[in-house]
Amino acid sequence: MDMPTAWPLWRMLALALALLLGLACAQPVLAQADPDREAATAVGGVSPDTWRQVRSGEVGPNFRDSRADSTYNLINASGESWRQLRNRWVSPFGLIAVGGMIVVIALFYVIVGRKDLSEPRTGRKLLRWPLVVRSIHWTVATLFIVLALSGLNLLYGKFVFRPLFGDAVWGAMISASKVAHNYLGPLFGILLVVLLARVLKHNWPKRHDLAWFRQGGGLVGKGHPDAGFANGGEKLWFWLLATAGLAVVASGFVLDFPNYGQSRDTMQWANIIHAVGALGLTAVALGHIYIGTIGSEGSLEGMTTGYVDETWARDHHNLWYEEVKDQAIPEEQLAAGRPAPDGGDEAASRPG
Template sequence: MRTTTPWWALWRLPLLMLALVVSLGFAQFALAQADPEREAATAVPAVDADIWRQIESGETGPNYRSSRFGSDYNLINTVGETWRQLRERWVSPFGVIAVVGMIVLIALFYLLVGRKKLDEPRTGRKLLRWPLMVRSLHWTVATLFILLALTGLNLAYGKAVFRPVFGDGFWAAMMSGTKLIHNYLGPLFGILLVIMLLRLLADNIPRKHDLAWFAKGGGLVGKGVHPDAGFANGGEKLWYWLLATAGIAVIVSGLVMDFPNFGQARDTMIWANIIHAVGAFGLTAVALGHIYIGTLGTEGSFEGMASGYVDETWAKEHHNLWYEEVKDQAVSEEQLEANRTSSQGDEPAPRSG
């Protein structure tokens, strides 16, 4: 059945045409503003040969060159050039070496040593290691960390990797989305990381037996029993304190760049960028090792953060001091299944001393 458009709805057509014309006008204006020649002519008027000779000679002045910390120069930003040199010569190569180097080391370690399996058979009795709240917090922080790491690597190297392959249009759209994700998820990650660090602080206080754990390489050096470890072993504590130091530095430096409206100078944001990049690259590399050990590298480790429970054998071999404190709380798999069926939820989390 044919329908006709009411006469009173025809006013939408001229308004749509007007909006189209206005949008085209704004597009042309934006393109004109983006023209490098016009921008240069506007930003640096009346620059003649004498002025450039003064600049090249190193003469300082409000209109020539500035080595001051304030961003009140016009032509040459020497601090910005220092930042560019640091980024291109040191920070970017460091990121590639750290991340790719860690991937290569993990691959070689897996091929040469293989997965660390349990020395004894599983008992089938389980100990609660991570309650639901901590697991939820961990997986949320881990997911945000991975997203921030991927988008951060894209911001650092995406231009060199994706632009030549896919072209300017794809690269520009991808970078726009990358910046949006990175800038908005960063503060959320910072808040949740601080909450998680506070929640796990009591279990990550360094102890004397942690030195012996490092001396034995977490059980990889020498033969015999595993080195002593409480609720958290020496490696887990090292990762915790890296997050509590370098991680906080990355968060703070990221907030400095994320919120330029608080009055920080350009020079402050430049050094925040250096700190942010170096810390983020380092943490990403170490996180790859943490992910490997907690998943493919060690039998039984992933189960604890997936279900909350670990087998007695795993607890005894990897965290013997904690096991001695909570071994009387072990429950059978049948009892756990009954608990799930009756929707009783998690038991209170055992704590280390």
């Protein structure tokens, strides 16, 4: 073969070698452009044997969690179980509980209406809630509302606000909700314990509470059932806060402070308990708010001014009224800035 015919062959070989080198250098770029190829390069083949190893709890060197002294797999089956439980059960439960309560309250208001006083007001007032209790109550109530709204935003907001306002506004909303929830949650928990301890003496169950529930708080039958300082419904709300409420607070502390050695499983269960308890309490709280405001004439006055009219006391808490009726003072005396003497606080604090 002469030299003139050999040059084209060498050129072809050189060109083929250059193409091979170019393809080799392009592999990382192609892997980044294709997520599936990138995953295949980073993780390797995830075979059925790999998934069996993950579900069995075995820990292989290629799936070890990077945290110190961890025995978890990076691919952890319990995390998927938590996600399914949260998305398929907890989230729908929240919508049914909160949304259903709103519908029930609206229907009740339209059909039954407000519970008015049975007789005209007497103009004589009884001290029901001293200033300290009212201050703690309104602080706890305000924190509860903020935590409920921020929690609902964290759970459902992305389906409502993100399509409406876009990623930028949604990102700011979710960030604010997370900060508010994390920082106000512990304060709410502390003040809730203080409030529960302060009003515990009014909320011990009594025999007449059973009759109150049988009559549906006065909705069934004639007349209003007997009630002491706190009726059966108020006592039920108290014990829900003292049980489910404290469970929500405790699980919230676990989630808020993950640097005390909680395991991944502990955090997942704390999240489920926190969500279920908080959603249930939010639903019941809507009923509590309705009854204490527009649902019952005169109820809101007790927690705003501290005083209630004699007629309201007789209608809703007749046993307590019989104990403290001699403590009633004219409304003109309150308007003149002369509240009840110190004995009034003691009267309001009597169990009944």
